[in-house]
Amino acid sequence: MADPMKIRANLTGDSTEVKVLMSHEMETGQRKDGQGKPIPAWFIQNVKVMHNDKVVLTAQWGPAVAKNPFLSFKFKGGAKGDKVRITWTDNHNDTRTDETTIG
């Protein structure tokens, strides 16, 4: 099971700024280990962000995204106390969901 994400969501004016740190290896599949064998690709493929029950962001990622990725974005219409829920799914079909409240 992957480590929890670190999510911050803050309301400034009429938009909510969300900053997420995800804990993930993000192996490209291009690297080789000490024995010269290729290290299989292992990366987050889909990211979905929900504001309460509404989807505000979906993303398709590939192996070019860095290890332990950081994602920052803004959306309109949030209010203090609302829930922001983030889900990622990787190419091993492993998934993790974490949520926070807008502050």
Place this chain on the structure above:
Amino acid sequence: MPSTMRRRLAALASASALALVFGGAFAQSTEEGIAQYREALQDGNPAELWEARGEEMWKKPRGPKQVSFAACDLGLGPGVVKGAYAQMPRYFPDANRVMDLETRLLWCMVHQQGYTEADATKIKFGDGGSKRSDYEALGAYVASQSRGVKMNVPLDEPHVRDMFHLGERMFFFRGGTHDFACATCHGDDGKRIRLQDLPNLSKVEGARKAYTTWPAYRVSQGEVRTFQWRLNDCFRQQRFPELEFGSDASIALTAYLAGRANGAEYNGPAIKR
């Protein structure tokens, strides 16, 4: 002067003027480029993931005796983390030794949580992947709790002062196959390894700037690195014998550099290339 030549001269003049304009706009030294890169990374430092893991580890009962770190005294009382890192290394009467953070954590694991020393030092440094070191997570957490606190290593305490002076001697001591000292690379301004500027640790400003950023997340290694790791790797680069984890030598050097940083605001865990 033939007209073709005049024309060519004029063209040259305007070309160099252009070069000046663009040169001004794009001229960027390598250091500026690296500084810009660091700034871009500042937001969203993955070290926070280690801090979170370390905090959980700190609070959970662990080891054969199922004792949490609430019993572990980092110098400000059992379980007190806030500001503790800014006052380490320090002298611990219960261990009768000057200890840095990592060594103290090891002491608590062995004496309070019931680990054997061999078990507790099995993974001193992680590999950025599945091999994870408790010291890197716990270190990131404890250090993060000193952010904004002024460095205040108790140099008036006699044991700490002795270690400080020992560390100072080691810093300037030349040895090994390459006749190196720490000061060979870190004793002058403007030195570098490849593209990395090296801090001049013989100056107070240099020591302050460098020490207050460790532990740090190394992007190139995908791992949080502790100060023990930093010293260990410096020894490797100098072709010295391996610096033993938690040895008096490592603590003396840490005491010297931390003590020199006294008065500066602690600002880690930072992020580095």
